[in-house]
Amino acid sequence: MKLNVLIVDDSAVMRQMVQRTLRLSGIPLGEVHEAGNGREALDRLREHWVDLALLDINMPVMDGEEFLGIVRGDEETRALKVIVVSTESSDTRLARLRAHDVEIVHKPFSPEQLRSVVLKVTGIPADAHESGEVAVPGGDFDF
């Protein structure tokens, strides 16, 4: 199975960079959806099945922290796997984010760092991409 991902960042270049890094890292990607802020990301979640969201924090309209609060408060989306990809370095704010059950990748990140966290969050075996067969825990669905 391939991962359907949602990349949320107000920079189109950063969204492309994250997607490119995932592909170059051998992460098996299915559909890749993008959003420029938290509000758009909520719309994408209503429209598509998403296995993993990669989320920036500082964004206009709706920031990543507000988005996380809504997602975790909604029965339909609360189990969404989320990786925060942000410049945020404040221990205070990082603790608030971790309370939402997320992993955090700090910008600038290396491809290895992003790949490692994606594998950890999704439970994909590190060598899965070599066989092309990937089972996502909790993802036994027919699409």
Next chain:
Amino acid sequence: MPTNPVKSLSRAATSTFESLAFLVPEECPAAGAELVPLAAGASVTWRGPLAGRVVVGVADGVLRAVATNMLGTAGDDPAVRRDALGELANVVTGNVLPLVAGAEAVFRLDAPQVHDGAPSFAPAPGEARAAIVHLRFDEGDAVVAFFAAAAREAA
């Protein structure tokens, strides 16, 4: 500020150019940085225990290389180049703030403002230029400055 702002800015800017744009800089004496020919600039303002802004100016060759290296394809589109420069300034800002203000401080960053032409590195009324760093690449030069404002605002 609890730490040396020049060293903090140099560290944040160097690591960001290296990791985000795959450009390895050589640091030059900052004296005369205002005379470096720059093609574009981006600034990011923030509020929190400190207020202020970071300004990043880059030569045309650096601007193109940043966009190309971030995307992995030719960064020919001016809008893409502006977006890439803005994101680079955003990451520099996010990385320098905890170095100068401590890891507990919470800041709110505004969206990057990007414009064509060389940016001004003179402080605006009510702020002071705390640090300026001049970086040199094979593709040209970049100048990064850190301005701190007197006002304190809640994040």
